[in-house]
Amino acid sequence: MAEAATVQLTRPVVLVGMMGAGKTAVGTAVATRLGVPFIDSDHEIERAANARIAEIFERDGEAFFRDRETEVLARLLTGAPAILSTGGGAFLAERNRAIIAELGVSVWLDADLDLLWNRVRHKTTRPLLLTDDPRATLAEIFAARVPVYQKAAVHVKAAPDLTIEAMAERVIAALAARPGIFVRG
Template identity: 55%
Template sequence: MKRHIVMIGMMGAGKTAVGSELARQLRVSFTDSDAEIETAAAMSVSEIFARDGEAFFRDRETQILARILQGRPGVVSTGGGAWMQAGNRELIAARGLSVWLKCDLVTLWQRVRQRSTRPLLRTADPKGTLARLIEQRYPTYAEADITFDANSNDSIETAARRLIAQIRREVPGLLEAK
């Protein structure tokens, strides 16, 4: 691969699941930026948000993302808010191909409603909060290089194959060796 493939999108869109399978099929490394942040901080994303706040987390996220993108090209999964930072979009554009895994509210809610690990959804109305986040973020997510329909009930393997085919159509040569 000539550049990183960076998965962006809302929580529950499948960035980690599809991203790790994409990396497996392409035989490249996979890195989850949230997992890297958790390792560096020795605490969960939820704990970082609770202890240090979102602004602190976003600063660490940018530092980790910059470090990941300096490495050999692979597949990178980012947190849902990473793309919302202009500096992160610039980092990703310089070293990678951004892929938005786009899902509708119904699909996302089905995927995240039973999980208590989403700090931004710890509100009195988590579904309403998710809908507001979609409204705020989708115009910026739409700036990604590729928009991938992640609403499908495909298996993760099939979704990754569909994404590989879409990347080959829309960015010829990216997946070929240097």
């Protein structure tokens, strides 16, 4: 999309979706195309806590982590327009969906279960999948989360044959179709 460089983002874009949906890779490509920062909210939580997310969960519990996640998300959403990637569970909280809707725009990277499994099955960095049957675990998480992800303002369907750049183009086109996300500059 050649005109991407001639538009200016008016608010933060928050990418939501399952692990393996491409939030980091696609988000980085979208941010580069639009000339705005890419920010990974999980990385920002770890930086603020000076600890890995797994350590925060173990030491302080999930409730503590979720509170910090909301605080960091709120801070990021009040900053300059950027592309934000969230952890897979961030959008599940009503309070996070509300603040995203108020201050930004949510974009669901909608990948089907088979595509997600193909992307994550050989990774050891997905703690939720360290189970006896990781594919069944992924299917359970997918079934529980998709109805919430469907509440995102913008949906962009992923496909196995799409490159990161092609997905980035789809995201930018979907955002451009919504009033108030871009201004010509």
